[in-house]
Amino acid sequence: MTAMTPAPTRTRPDLSYLLDHTSHVLRTQMAAALADIGLTARMHCVLVHALEEERTQNQLAEIGDMDKTTMVVTVDALEKAGLAERRPxxxxxxxxxIAVTEEGARVAARSQEIVDGVHEKALGAFPPEDRETFLRLLNHLVDGYLSTPSPSPATARRPRQRG
Known part of the structure; x- marks a missing residue:
């Protein structure tokens, strides 16, 4: 029997965990708040960015970091709800x-209020004097060192077996 090797001593906070956990919780809170008006965060994203200027489905997918299939499903749901439509x-x-209907514009205004409220509640966890500092530092990470993902090796997956 081999002796257990002790785990290395952590010398710094686990930044990955802190960012991942807070992001996950914020997404779940956002999803719950937007569900009250029948939207998802992706639907909100498409509506808001389609209202800014004329944009194609591909442009909106890139802004929202959505793959093609997810984008199609999202726009289909918006069309079914009468909030947006595909136009030349x-x-x-x-x-x-993707053109936003009048009802879609009303819903987008309401969803933006909801999103802003969720963000304000999260920032409310800080003393007022720390909120701007937190946002400035987080933006510094987003615009600097953490602006571009590192290339990662392809995930090792077994090929799908034919049935």
């Missing part, structure tokens, strides 16, 4: 844009 672009006849 005014500048490129081959392209289709």
């Amino acid at each position: 672009s005014s500048t490129d006849r081959r392209a289709r844009i």
Whole structure:
């Protein structure tokens, strides 16, 4: 029997855990708050960014960090709810844009209030004098060292077996 080797002593806070945990909890709170008006965070993202300017489905998917399939499902749900529709672009006849309906614009305004409220509650955990500092430092990470993911090796997966 071999002796257990003690785990290395942590000398710094686990930044990965702190960021991941707070992000996860914030996403769950956001999902619950938006569900009250029948939206998902992705639906909110598409509505808000489609209202800013004429954008294609691909452009909106990139802004929202969504893959093509997720984007199609999201736009389908928005169309079914009468909040958005696919239309030909005014500048490129081959392209289709996501246009927000009048009802979609009303819902987007309400969802933005909800999102802002969730964010304000999270920031309310800080004393007022620390909120701006926290946001400034977090933006510094986002715009600097943590702005670009590192290339990662392909995930090792077994090939799908044919049935």
